[in-house]
Amino acid sequence: MYELNERNKIIVFTGPDGSGRKSVAEAVGQTFGMEKVISFVTRQPRQGEVNGQDYHFITHDEYRSMEHHGEFLESVEIDGQFYGIRGLDIERKLNHNDSIYLILNHEGAGILKRIYGDKVIRIFLYADRRTVEERERKRGLAEDVIAMHLNHYDQEMGYRSWCEHAFENYDLAQTTYEITNELEAYLQRDLVDKD
Template sequence: MYTLKDKELIFVFTGPHGAGRKTVAEMSGSTLDMKQVISCTTRPKRPAEVEGQDYYFLTPDQFAEAQTRDEFVELSTINNHFYGIRSNDIQRMFLTSGSIYLILNRFGAATLKKLYGDKVVRIFIYANRDILEKRLRESGDSDTDIQQYLSHYEEEMAYRDECEHAFENVDLAHTVFDLTKTLDRTLGRNLVDLD
């Protein structure tokens, strides 16, 4: 497992599916020059997804081999697909940035917090159930997928109180602005105009 250096921080964006955590994370990360660590998955690639940008898409055999070599610091199974974060990917991202971010479900966020303690800052991105359902429908998810995602809504929301920060994502620009100010203070960079 990669050992974090003094000033290295891992920001973990979590929250219910459809809350916009990926978009918020990417926009905030870009503003603050933080690099994203990409997860590995055995899930099939969706049409708009890009290898190495959205996920590293591995076959079940490749994933099992990496697991045998103890490459993962975090593992989870969602809808019969495996997901994991490789220690080497964390280390590689820290070579180009003092702070990195990941987009994980509550289980992955809890695992990293347990591994790295105060070096992990969890950011919970959420919206109410009706907004999530509307966003999922607009993104073309099937009724079955939407019901499956929403069936975990209360459990996901219960994790909010365990996170260091929580932001309701109703208006994307407002959410990103508030979050960027908060993370800028955490990083002590003073890059963002705080007026």
């Protein structure tokens, strides 16, 4: 397993589907110049999702082959679909950056925390159930997909108290600002005032 150095941090954005994890994670990642580690998934892309940008979309057979060869650091099954993070991807990104970020459900976040300990900072994002449902409808998700996500809502919300930080997300700019301020202490970018 890759040995993390003192400055390495793995920021994990987690929370229920529809909580705005992706939007916030990408905004915070851009602010800090962090690279995203992209999960592999066996489900079909949803409207607006791009292969290699949102996920690596692969077949069940490809996933099983990668899993058989021990490529996944974490692998979870959600509603019959498999999601995994390759250890090699984390290692490669950390070779070029002190900090990286991922967007994971509570199981994936828990697995990375067990592996990397205090190098992992979990940011839990949430909104009330009705807001989550409205956001998913606006994204054009099918009703059965929304229903599946809502079935996991309470379980995902239960993970909130395990995370290092939790943020209610109703305003992208405000939430991004608050998280950026919180992460400054962890990331210690050694910003120098040039005046």
